[in-house]
Amino acid sequence: MSSNDPSDPVRRRNVRVALVAGAGFFVMLGGAYASVPLYRLFCQLTGLDGTVRRADAAPGQVLEKTVTVRFDANVRDVPWKFTAEQTSQQVKIGETKIAFFKVTNTSDKPVTARATYNVVPEQAGAYFQKLQCFCFTDQTIPAGATVEMPVLYFIDPEYASDINTRGKTDVTLSYTFFQTEAQQAAAEPPKRDKAS
Structure with a gap:
């Protein structure tokens, strides 16, 4: 005991x-x-799992080899129309390019959302780098407004020498906008007390 x-x-x-x-x-x-x-x-x-890396500066080397970059735009549970203004671009490896996307808030109130992104093929994620992108912060679009959003990017010259990417001539950059947690909470109807 x-x-x-x-x-x-x-x-x-x-x-x-x-x-x-x-x-x-x-x-x-x-x-x-x-x-x-x-x-x-x-x-x-x-750059694991096709995730794009953020860069501080463009590379000093531009190669003659080109890659076709395709753009994909999606929304998930957000009342927005989201499109890429160009379907694709020819890019020299190491060259800095800018692509534009357009977002229209089709609702009658401001909506805040954040974009997630990835690159296909997955191995290109380590070399596809952004200098400027709307995906790094929440975006609030007023009711009925249309906003143009730029992406400034380049493909690192090491892409051409990596055994997993050097033969790949097409890369797709895909974005999907999701409502932020705060926006989802604001959109949900208030819960009623069971006692009432």
Whole structure:
């Protein structure tokens, strides 16, 4: 029979096990919440999974080899019309290019959304780099307004020497706009109290 004496070795061991288990639970819970933003950051830094990387400056080298860049525009649960103003561009590897997208808010109120993006083929994600893009921040479009959104990009010259990409002549840059969490919360009808 164990006592409530704090010096009891069995009680101390049980308290220690409970503290370790509780700490482990909170570490795993925090890891679960942090995993999505950390994975997204990792993909942006490495180009993994077709994720485009953000660049600070254009490369100093432009090659004669060209790649056709195609543009894809989508919306998911956002009352917007979103289109690419050009379906494709011929780009020299290392050359800085600008592409334009157009967004029209077809609703009667301002809507805030954020674009996610990826590149196909997946291996090109490490070399497709953006200098300026609307996808890095939330975009709020007034009711009925149309906004033009530029993307300034280049394909890193190392694309031409990588065994996984050097023979690929087509790249597709795809965007999808999603409502932000704050916008979704504002759009949801208020929950009614069950008692009423």
